[in-house]
Each structure stands twice: as C-alpha cells, then as structure tokens.
Amino acid sequence: MDTHPHERLARSAHDRLHAHRDDEDWLDSRWRDPETRTLVIAGNRVRLDDGRIDWIHPKAAPDGTRLLLGESDGRTCFAVILDAAPDHQAATEEWVPLRGLLPALAGATGDGEAPLVLHALGMAEWLHATRYCPRCGGPLSPRSSGHQLVCSDGHPQFPRTDPAVIMLITSGDPGSAEERCLLGRQRVWPEGRFSTLAGFCEPGESLENAVRREVAEEVGVLVGEVSYFGNQPWPLPASLMLGFTGRASSTEIRVDDDEIAEARWITRAELREAAESGEIQLPGAVSISRSLIESWYGAPLPGSW
Structure with missing residues (x-):
C-alpha cells in the first residue's frame, strides 16, 4: 500500500536495460x-483504449523513433515516438496528454505501468524539444535507443531533468486548531483552484533555499525551518518535483501579481469546509501537492481539479 497517493507514479521502477541500448541485434x-x-x-499524447493505456505489439506500431524503455514483469517494453497524432486517428481515437492519463495511471493494475509511461513521455518531450546541437547548431540524430542525441560533429546530448521544489508552508502551533497552511492560486488558473506553492531551483542554490526564495518571491512570506517530504517525477515537460514542508517566520502575504493572483492562510477546519462546499478545488489525488496538503490535514479531503 502506498504511503502517499503521489507515490503511485513512481512505484516498482523498471529495469532500464542500459547495457542493451546500443546492441542492435x-x-x-x-x-x-x-x-x-x-x-x-x-x-x-498517448492513446487510451476504454480508459486503459493502449500497449500494442511492435509489429502493429507505426514508423517512428524507437525508444527502449526496459523490462517490467519479465517483458521488454518500448515506445515509438511520432511527431504528432495523425489527423485521421485523432478524430476516431482518444489521444490524451499526461494530465489526461493521470486517472488511468492512478488506477493501473500493474504496479510498473506508471514509471514506464512517465519515462516514455519524458523522453518524448526531450526528443521533441532538443532538435539542434547547443554547441554547433547542427541537427541532432538519436542514438542509444533514443537516450542520446548526436550532431554530425559528434557532440552528444543527454536528457535533462529540472529540479523543482513544491512546498506546504505552515504557521501556528503544530497540530493545533489554529495552525494554518498557505495555499496559492496561479494567475492562469480559474477562481477557486488552489495548490501549494512551487518553483524551480536556480544554479548554485540548495533545495531548502529554493523553497525560502520562491515563497518570498511569490507571496512575500519568510520561511525558516524546511524539511524534506518526498519527490515525484513530473515530465511536464521535464521536472522532478521535490516536496518540502516549511515553517513561516512571517505571515503577511504580498502576492507578486505575476505568477500568483491570490494566496491565503487557512486552518484545517476552514480547509475542510471550503473543499466540501467547492469554494476551493484542490489538486488531483496523484499529485505530490495533494499529498502534502492531506498529510498536514491528517485525512483525505473531498474534491479535486
């Protein structure tokens, strides 16, 4: 059983078979x-068949970039990367992006399916975005079963993952009825959609200091103690979400009016009431943001995006 729901996206990691990526035979x-x-x-996008992710035999796959994912439950798994969904298929088949796949991944019967899908989608995003060599500007060609790109001058490029911090900040006596957590709404989100704050780690910065800087920049709240919570792969397009909790050393909110449109402190009782009434919509069950919130609250909460 998962300790937190977000761990469903990273359970039972597959063997990536690195040693076989250049063995064509x-x-x-x-x-x-x-x-x-x-x-x-x-x-x-990935095709869903009756709500389940559609894995097929390679002989039924269209031509595209062949990507070795690895081995799971004694079975070899590949991905085939196409530039886009064919128009004639898009009208008749259900091709959905990662966010649309989350319900299927959360309910997957095979423990190893989610890591395989996240691996494939993360690589697809990288292959799509990385077309030219950053050193010479020449076009890149895939090698090592899609896990390396090389230009005509031999400069290799490898997949990158960006570390992002996501944090639940609290204020007040821990565990008391007066303790509050800090939630925010991004400017691009509809009214009522709230989540934990998040942001990317910058060069030369520790993860804990990234938490403090992002909270101060986005909502003007100062943070003291920071503790690690957990992590989650999130290829949207290429992130590793590193979850933290933090204790506020100031409570005045001053939103940046750029990324964040609204932020508020909320007690457990207020959070429950707002979630039940629909005043606040919280992130989906498999997101680490939801795990941070419900871990602090102490129980599952109703409703989601």
Whole structure:
C-alpha cells in the first residue's frame, strides 16, 4: 500500500536495460518477441483504449523513433515516438496528454505501468524539444535507443531533468486548531483552484533555499525551518518535483501579481469546509501537492481539479 497517493507514479521502477541500448541485434530480437509491448506516443499524447493505456505489439506500431524503455514483469517494453497524432486517428481515437492519463495511471493494475509511461513521455518531450546541437547548431540524430542525441560533429546530448521544489508552508502551533497552511492560486488558473506553492531551483542554490526564495518571491512570506517530504517525477515537460514542508517566520502575504493572483492562510477546519462546499478545488489525488496538503490535514479531503 502506498504511503502517499503521489507515490503511485513512481512505484516498482523498471529495469532500464542500459547495457542493451546500443546492441542492435538484441534490440531487434526483443522487438520481434511476441511478449514485447510498445507504447505509441504522438507528440506528447498517448492513446487510451476504454480508459486503459493502449500497449500494442511492435509489429502493429507505426514508423517512428524507437525508444527502449526496459523490462517490467519479465517483458521488454518500448515506445515509438511520432511527431504528432495523425489527423485521421485523432478524430476516431482518444489521444490524451499526461494530465489526461493521470486517472488511468492512478488506477493501473500493474504496479510498473506508471514509471514506464512517465519515462516514455519524458523522453518524448526531450526528443521533441532538443532538435539542434547547443554547441554547433547542427541537427541532432538519436542514438542509444533514443537516450542520446548526436550532431554530425559528434557532440552528444543527454536528457535533462529540472529540479523543482513544491512546498506546504505552515504557521501556528503544530497540530493545533489554529495552525494554518498557505495555499496559492496561479494567475492562469480559474477562481477557486488552489495548490501549494512551487518553483524551480536556480544554479548554485540548495533545495531548502529554493523553497525560502520562491515563497518570498511569490507571496512575500519568510520561511525558516524546511524539511524534506518526498519527490515525484513530473515530465511536464521535464521536472522532478521535490516536496518540502516549511515553517513561516512571517505571515503577511504580498502576492507578486505575476505568477500568483491570490494566496491565503487557512486552518484545517476552514480547509475542510471550503473543499466540501467547492469554494476551493484542490489538486488531483496523484499529485505530490495533494499529498502534502492531506498529510498536514491528517485525512483525505473531498474534491479535486
């Protein structure tokens, strides 16, 4: 059983079979194996079949960039990366981006499916965004089963993951009825949609200081003690969400009016009432933001985006 719901997206990591990425004979034999399955990714979208992620045999896959994902439950898994969903398929088949896949991943019967899908989507985003060599400007070609890109001058490029901090900040006596947590609404979100604050770690910065800086920049609240909570892969497009809790050393809110449109302190009782009435919509169950909020609250809360 998961300690927190967000861990469903990272359970039972697959063997990525790194040693076989350049072994073309081995790759071809696995590609022909009747037990092998592949996931077709069109742009950044995956097809759902009756609400389930559609894994097919490689011989049924269209031409595209072949990506070795690895082995899970004794079965070799690949992805085929297409530039975009074909127009004739888009009208008749359900191609959805990662956010639309979250319910299917949360309810997946196979423990290893979510890490495979996140691996595939993260690589698809990287391959789509990384077209030219940053050193010489030349076009890049895939190598190592899609896990490396190389230009004609031989400069290799590898996938990158951006560390992002996401944090629940609290104020007041811990565990008391008066203790409050800090939630914010991004300017691009509709009224009533709230979440924890988040932001990217900058060069030369510790994760704890990134928490303090982001909170101060976005809502003007100063943070003292910071504690690690957990992490979650989040290829939207290439992030690792690192969760923290923090204790506020000031409580006056001054939103930046750029990223954040609204922020508020809220007690557990107020949060429950607002979630039940729909005044506040919280993030989905598999997000680490939801886990941070419900861990502080002490129980599941109703409603979600």
